[in-house]
Amino acid sequence: xxxxxxxxxxxxxxxxxxxxxxxxxxxxxxxxxxxxxxxxxxxxxxxxxxxxxxxxxxxxxxxxxxxxxxxxxxxxxxxxxxxxxxxxxxxxxxxxxxxxxxxxxxxxxxxxxxxxxxxxxxxxxxxxxxxxxxxxxxxxxxxxxxxxxxxxxxxxxxxxxxxxxxxxxxxxxxxxxxxxxxxxxxxxxxxxxxxxxxxxxxxxxxxxxxxxxxxxxxxxxxxxxxxxxxxxxxxxxxxxxxxxxxxxxxxxxxxxxxxxxxxxxxxxxxxxxxxxxxxxxxxxxxxxxxxxxxxxxxxxxxxxxxxxxxxxxxxxxxx
Numbered sequence: 001x002x003x004x005x006x007x008x009x010x011x012x013x014x015x016x017x018x019x020x021x022x023x024x025x026x027x028x029x030x031x032x033x034x035x036x037x038x039x040x041x042x043x044x045x046x047x048x049x050x051x052x053x054x055x056x057x058x059x060x061x062x063x064x065x066x067x068x069x070x071x072x073x074x075x076x077x078x079x080x081x082x083x084x085x086x087x088x089x090x091x092x093x094x095x096x097x098x099x100x101x102x103x104x105x106x107x108x109x110x111x112x113x114x115x116x117x118x119x120x121x122x123x124x125x126x127x128x129x130x131x132x133x134x135x136x137x138x139x140x141x142x143x144x145x146x147x148x149x150x151x152x153x154x155x156x157x158x159x160x161x162x163x164x165x166x167x168x169x170x171x172x173x174x175x176x177x178x179x180x181x182x183x184x185x186x187x188x189x190x191x192x193x194x195x196x197x198x199x200x201x202x203x204x205x206x207x208x209x210x211x212x213x214x215x216x217x218x219x220x221x222x223x224x225x226x227x228x229x230x231x232x233x234x235x236x237x238x239x240x241x242x243x244x245x246x247x248x249x250x251x252x253x254x255x256x257x258x259x260x261x262x263x264x265x266x267x268x269x270x271x272x273x274x275x276x277x278x279x280x281x282x283x284x285x286x287x288x289x290x291x292x293x294x295x296x297x298x299x300x301x302x303x304x305x306x307x308x309x310x311x312x313x314x315x316x317x318x319x
Contacts, residue, residue, distance in 0.1 A: 034156040040125040042150045044133025045143060059107035064131045066111025071127040076112060083109050166278040173262055173281025176221040180259055193245045194259035201253025206236040206291055215287040227274045240265050246286055255287040
């Protein structure tokens with residue numbers, strides 16, 4: 001399958017602002033907000049720069065419509081759940097061979113994705129000004145700011161956005177956990193991890209450094225799901241501290257719901273790959289499926305995810 005390099009490069013380039021906003025740990029942290037109009041216009045300019053650089057065949061009108069609909073909270077033409085498949089397919093398609101309707105769909109999805117990234121990092125931007133900056137740049141009109149000003153504006157916006165996101169996540173998490181601690185069936189460990197036992201298993205209990213296959217679903221405190229796996233290979237002492245605390249006390253067959261303070265989760269850095277922002281409290285439904293033994297052919301290897309990044313899904317499920 002041939003990769004559509006122009007589209008792939010464009011897709012990566014359009015994520016410049018969100019990526020910058022996530023790399024907050026090395027930035028200065030200003031107490032005053034950046035100029036919303038300048039940041040929005042600079043973002044539009046950057047979109048146009050990436051479009052010109054790659055010469056990707058993207059319908060600008062459809063892109064801006066997807067961007068504006070999402071940022072303005074209007075009904076969108078596509079569901080958010082459709083975006084990964086549409087954009088992943090576009091990485092390998094030749095858009096000029098798919099017809100105008102398909103090109104518009106891909107461009108609209110790209111606009112939605114960009115807007116979603118901006119909302120996730122709490123960027124305070126104006127959709128109309130973004131579009132104006134992009135159009136001025138694409139049409140060769142004089143721009144309101146210089147190209148050399150774009151990156152410094154992003155740096156300022158990213159630092160302030162990270163600060164605001166961290167403050168909100170921390171406040172929301174602390175409020176949720178304080179209320180949750182009083183709910184029926186909730187137990188709290190000395191380090192602050194809260195848990196509720198859904199089902200107590202009767203199998204063996206993992207020891208330190210054991211490999212474990214688990215089933216899990218991760219939610220934010222507002223109930224939104226950010227990750228799940230039916231069969232995932234990890235270690236009893238691998239991954240985030242909240243997982244370690246729970247897994248080392250769960251027998252095979254057990255199912256718990258664990259409520260993880262940010263300091264036992266991904267902390268101030270967050271986990272951009274799963275849209276987890278800084279200082280976010282997390283909720284996991286966690287079930288211990290089995291403790292595979294050495295030599296088990298279903299044991300994978302790797303170093304990502306909660307422990308080993310050992311997916312044990314469709315290709316293995318029938319074995």
